[in-house]
Amino acid sequence: MMNYVIVGASAAGLACAEQIRKEDKDGRIILLTKEEYLPYSRPSISYYLKGKVTEKDMLLRKPSYYKQTGIEIVTGAEVTAIDRKKKTVRAGRKSYHYDKLCLCTGSKPFVPPMKNTQSKENALTFLDLACTKALKKKANKDTRAVVIGAGLIGMKAAEGLSKICKSVDVAELSERVLPSILDAKSSKSVKKFIETEGHITFHLGDTVTEAKSKGGKITSVVLKSGKELPCDLLVLAVGVRPETSLAEKAGLEVNRGIIIDPGTMRTSDSDIYAAGDCAVSVDMLDGSKKIIALWVNAVRQGKAAGSQMAGGEGATGGTFAVNAIDFYGMRICTCGLINAAGDKYSDRVIQSGESYKRLIFEGNRLVGFVLINSSENAGIYTNLIENKTDVTTLSGDILGTPSLMWFDKETRKSRLKGESA
Ligand SMILES: Cc1cc2nc3c(=O)[nH]c(=O)nc-3n(C[C@H](O)[C@H](O)[C@H](O)COP(=O)(O)OP(=O)(O)OC[C@H]3O[C@@H](n4cnc5c(N)ncnc54)[C@H](O)[C@@H]3O)c2cc1C
Numbered sequence: 041m042m043n044y045v046i047v048g049a050s051a052a053g054l055a056c057a058e059q060i061r062k063e064d065k066d067g068r069i070i071l072l073t074k075e076e077y078l079p080y081s082r083p084s085i086s087y088y089l090k091g092k093v094t095e096k097d098m099l100l101r102k103p104s105y106y107k108q109t110g111i112e113i114v115t116g117a118e119v120t121a122i123d124r125k126k127k128t129v130r131a132g133r134k135s136y137h138y139d140k141l142c143l144c145t146g147s148k149p150f151v152p153p154m155k156n157t158q159s160k161e162n163a164l165t166f167l168d169l170a171c172t173k174a175l176k177k178k179a180n181k182d183t184r185a186v187v188i189g190a191g192l193i194g195m196k197a198a199e200g201l202s203k204i205c206k207s208v209d210v211a212e213l214s215e216r217v218l219p220s221i222l223d224a225k226s227s228k229s230v231k232k233f234i235e236t237e238g239h240i241t242f243h244l245g246d247t248v249t250e251a252k253s254k255g256g257k258i259t260s261v262v263l264k265s266g267k268e269l270p271c272d273l274l275v276l277a278v279g280v281r282p283e284t285s286l287a288e289k290a291g292l293e294v295n296r297g298i299i300i301d302p303g304t305m306r307t308s309d310s311d312i313y314a315a316g317d318c319a320v321s322v323d324m325l326d327g328s329k330k331i332i333a334l335w336v337n338a339v340r341q342g343k344a345a346g347s348q349m350a351g352g353e354g355a356t357g358g359t360f361a362v363n364a365i366d367f368y369g370m371r372i373c374t375c376g377l378i379n380a381a382g383d384k385y386s387d388r389v390i391q392s393g394e395s396y397k398r399l400i401f402e403g404n405r406l407v408g409f410v411l412i413n414s415s416e417n418a419g420i421y422t423n424l425i426e427n428k429t430d431v432t433t434l435s436g437d438i439l440g441t442p443s444l445m446w447f448d449k450e451t452r453k454s455r456l457k458g459e460s461a
Pocket residue numbers: 047048049050051052053072073074075082083084085086117118119120144145146147166167168192193196197283286315316317318332333334335336338362363364365
C-alpha cells in the first residue's frame with residue numbers, strides 16, 4: 041500500500057488528495073495543515089470579514105467527507121522538516137512516512153520594510169482565516185483603516201473593511217489598481233466604480249514609508265508623498281511570495297518558487313511533487329516561468345500532481361492565469377496575457393456603460409481577455425485560448441457574442457466539453 045503525504049490543505053492540497061483517491065482506492069493519504077481549520081475557500085475571507093458568509097459556508101467539503109473518503113486530515117500540524125533519506129516529514133512530535141510527498145504550501149505575505157510597523161498590535165496581514173478573525177475583532181464603525189497594496193488581496197481587504205469601518209484608504213505604489221489582473225484601461229474604470237460604491241480613497245503611485253505609534257499601537261501612517269493619514273488599523277497587503285522554506289531546507293531546487301517539471305509536477309526529487317502558489321509555473325501562452333497565484337491554477341496543478349503520484353498520467357492541460365472576482369457586484373473575469381506588450385500582440389475593445397470587453401490576440405490566436413460585467417462567454421473564450429484555436433476559422437466575430445454554433449462539428453464535440461454537436 042502506498043503512503044501519500046501532502047503538506048498544505050487548501051486549493052492545491054485538497055485537489056491533490058482527491059485525485060489520488062480517485063486513482064488509488066487503497067493508498068493511505070495524509071493531508072497536513074498548519075491551520076486550525078478544515079480546508080476552506082481562501083478567496084471568501086473577505087466575505088467572512090464583511091459578514092456575508094459564515095465559517096461553515098466557507099468549508100470546501102463537509103467535515104464528514106474526509107472520513108468517508110479515507111483522507112486523513114491533520115489540522116494544527118506544521119511540517120518543519122523533510123528527511124529525504126528516510127522519506128519522512130516532521131510535524132511537532134510526529135513523523136509521517138511517505139512514498140510520495142506533495143508540497144502545497146501556498147503563499148506567505150510579503151511585508152516590505154517600513155519604519156515602525158513591526159510587532160504593532162493593529163498592523164495585520166490578510167491571507168487566511170485566522171488573520172481575518174483578528175481583523176474582524178479590531179474593525180468597527182469608528183475605525184479609520186489604511187490598506188497598503190491595491191492587488192487582489194489588498195482590494196478584497198479594503199472592500200470587506202469598507203462595510204464596517206468609518207474610512208478606508210488604500211496606498212499603492214503602482215499607478216493603477218489590481219495591476220496583475222487588469223490592464224491600464226479597465227483598471228481606471230474599476231477604480232472609479234470602487235471609489236463611488238465603497239467610498240474608498242486611493243493613493244496611487246504612493247506608499248507608506250513609516251508609521252507613528254503610541255503605546256505599541258499605530259496612530260497614523262506617513263506616505264512617500266509626505267501625506268499623513270490617521271490610522272487605527274493597518275492592513276499589510278503589498279503582495280505574496282511563494283512559501284518555499286520547507287523545500288529550501290530540504291535542498292530542493294527553488295528559484296523564487298519551487299521548481300517543478302510542468303508536465304509531472306515533480307520537483308528535483310523524483311518522489312516529491314509541488315503544486316499551487318508555492319511552485320513556479322510555465323505559462324503555456326508565452327512560455328514564461330512565473331508564479332501564477334490563482335485558485336484555478338492551484339486546483340489544476342494539485343490534480344495533476346495527485347494523478348502522477350498515484351501512477352497516473354494526469355496533467356494540467358497547460359497553465360495560464362484565469363480569474364473571476366467581483367467588487368460591489370461588479371463582475372471581473374480575466375484570463376491569459378492581459379498585459380502583453382509588443383508588436384506581435386493586438387487587441388480589440390468594446391466599452392459601453394459599465395461593461396468592458398477586451399480581447400488580446402497574438403496573430404490569429406486569442407491569448408487573453410478582460411471582461412467586466414460581460415463574462416457570459418468567458419468559458420468559450422477560455423476554451424479558444426486553451427486550444428490555441430485559429431480564430432479566422434470561426435464563422436462569426438468573436439468580439440460580439442460568440443456562439444457554439446460557430447465552431448465546426450468536430451470542434452464542438454471534442455473541445456467544448458459537455459456540448460453535443
Ligand atoms: C483575500 C484573497 C482573495 C483572493 N481572491 C482570489 C480570487 O478571486 N481568484 C483567485 O483565483 N485567487 C484568489 N486568491 C488567491 C488564491 O486564494 C490562491 O491562489 C490559492 O489559495 C492558492 O492555493 P494553494 O493551495 O496553492 O495555497 P494556499 O491557499 O496558500 O494554502 C497553503 C496552505 O498550506 C499551509 N502550509 C504552509 N506551510 C505549511 C507547513 N510547513 N506545514 C503545514 N501546512 C503548511 C498554509 O497554512 C495554507 O493553509 C485570493 C487570495 C486571498 C488571500
